[in-house]
Amino acid sequence: MTTAEILYLNTEKIRYIRLAYGYVRNMDDAEDIFQDCILSILNNRDKIHISDISVYFSAVIKHRCLRHLKRESKSDTFEDPILQAHIAKLSADMERPDPAAQDDMSRLMKNCRARLKDLTINVFEAKRFEGMSYREISRIFGIRESRVNLEIQRALKIFREEFKDYLPAITLLITGLLCVGGGGFSAIIGN
Known part of the structure; x- marks a missing residue:
């Protein structure tokens, strides 16, 4: 992954934070997820060779959101139906192939x-x-x-x-x- 691709992701920061926010419904968590994904890519950029950075990074964001929501649902002492609905929606989105x-x-x-x-x-x-x-x-x-x-x-x-x-x-x-x-x-x- 090139420096230009990483800079591109940063210029699209708001878009990806909105994507994460659509799943986690918390702006701080969405921003943290974006930053975690950027750091993960920076740490592994020598191993990552992709043809479409937007598709790849959107998938990384969705996976990180799903992990966050699952972790959050385990830490709650009660079943939160809204959280469960977010997890179900994200899981369904990930099963549907991106064109x-x-x-x-x-x-x-x-x-x-x-x-x-x-x-x-x-x-x-x-x-x-x-x-x-x-x-x-x-x-x-x-x-x-x-x-x-x-x-x-x-x-x-x-x-x-x-x-x-x-x-x-x-x-x-x-x-x-x-x-x-x-x-x-x-x-x-x-x-």
Whole structure:
């Protein structure tokens, strides 16, 4: 993450504080959340490489708000229905995919597809989306089981490289795809 991107976040400070305030309903807490997120990014900026800073930082703010609200609900001795409603709203917002993030994910999946051989993709899909064993895959594609392992490792390496900033979200995405019946690459990139 560049210094210019961090300065951009600071120029948009009011927008992000309003976003946080919309969830936590306390201006001091919203400002603290913004500052905590900026500090977190500053401390990890060498590790963060993203294509859309606004989408990323909005997600960071929402996650921090959710953690704050959950912590707050545990510290209250009574069930606060307003607080519970805020937690439910934020959780629902986080489950609904952001169109900009979806576009970015689709672009990254296309990058993966371009970098992987057809055999690698087919082997990976057979293992991960169809649940086949190494032995079944080796018979279908006429390759050794050790080659099956190699192709899966190759695919995972490319995914890690392309999605390094989205690994937690990808885990949820893949879990969701498996739950609703798979679909492989074509379900993700729309082909």
